[in-house]
Amino acid sequence: MGKQMTEMLKGTLEGMILAILAVRPAYGYEITARLREEGFSDIVEGTVYAVLIRIEKRDLVDVEKVPSEKGPPRKVYSLNAQGGEYLEEFWGTWSFLAERIAELKQHIENTQEKGE
Amino acid sequence: MGKQMTEMLKGTLEGMILAILAVRPAYGYEITARLREEGFSDIVEGTVYAVLIRIEKRDLVDVEKVPSEKGPPRKVYSLNAQGGEYLEEFWGTWSFLAERIAELKQHIENTQEKGE
DNA sequence: ACCGCTATTCAGTGTTACTATTTAGTGGTA
DNA sequence: TACCACTAAATAGTAACACTGAATAGCGGT
Structure with missing residues (x-):
């Protein structure tokens, strides 16, 4: 991961994983594997676990143990009720x-157009 | 700050501050004070500094020292060139x-509509 | 002399994602 | 057998970050 992305994932990775579990266990x-496919190409197992x-x-x-x-x-x-x-x-x-953040970005773009 | 917000700001607060500086020094x-007004009501000075x-x-x-x-x-x-x-x-x-994240959210909403 | 506001700094803390490795189970293959 | 590849989970140690709480400093007013 890039360093910026690593820091940004703090606080969001957890939510993303809960969101994945909200769709199905x-x-x-x-x-x-799914996160890797979706573009977080170098997330490793350890992080997810x-x-x-x-x-x-x-x-x-x-949690349920299922033989493979x-x-x-x-x-x-x-996801259980509390997780929801x-x-x-x-x-x-x-x-x-x-x-x-979208507002901040918009503000910059407006400023650059007409010199604020 | 709520705990979730605290974690989410990691990696984004820095970008937000750079974005503020991109508009004007x-x-x-x-x-x-500006961040507080914009809804980050209990951000404290120490964090920003x-x-x-x-x-x-x-x-x-x-950086320039200016008398007050x-x-x-x-x-x-x-913001300088490198900061830009x-x-x-x-x-x-x-x-x-x-x-x-928007995709994940959309996916959940679709799933809930028609039971996937 | 004291308080309130402005303005910056800093030591210590808790949380987080990452790195790198270890352990375990199954199937294939030389 | 011995070895590898793939699947699957766990864990100790590290670096980075935002937060807490306090201290320091300058100015104006009472």
Whole structure:
């Protein structure tokens, strides 16, 4: 990851993973692969597992061990009620921030057009 | 700040401050006040000054001491060429992340409509 | 002499993503 | 057997960041 992206993921990666789980339950290796496909090309397993352990400790997800045909058992995570609430909060926080930043960007573009 | 917002500001607060400086030069106390007005109601001076010192060390800004009528001299920061480049990079990183997150949100909403 | 406002600095803390490695299970192949 | 490739999870240590709380400094007014 670029350094800027690494810092930006702090506070958003967790929300992104919860959002992925909101669609359907998933396990760590699978989530890592999906994030990689979606453009976060050098996210590594360790990072994702750390988030999963954290959200499990905070009781935002339910966990089920499911045997795999191809390796050790999978830990399948699914969003629970509390996790759903937390995700809602995340969307609120994110929307607020994204709006402010969009305003800042707009302000710069306006300024450059006509010299403010 | 809420805990979620605190974490989300990591990596974005710096970009926001550079964006503010891209419009016009400003000093720390002023930047703090502006951020507070714009909704980041409990950002404190210490946080902003830490960012300013950091971006000064990285040579992204020029600094000028300007006497104040109302207190100790102000350190007025202005974005330099290198800071401008860095800010461009920030917009790129931010846009990428914001798009991915928007997709995730859309995906959830679609899923909820028709049970995927 | 004291308070309020302006203005900057700094040591210490908690949280986070990253690095690099280890452990485990299955199947294929030389 | 021994070895590798792939799948799957865990973990110790590190760096970077925003925050807390306090200190310092200058000015004006009472």
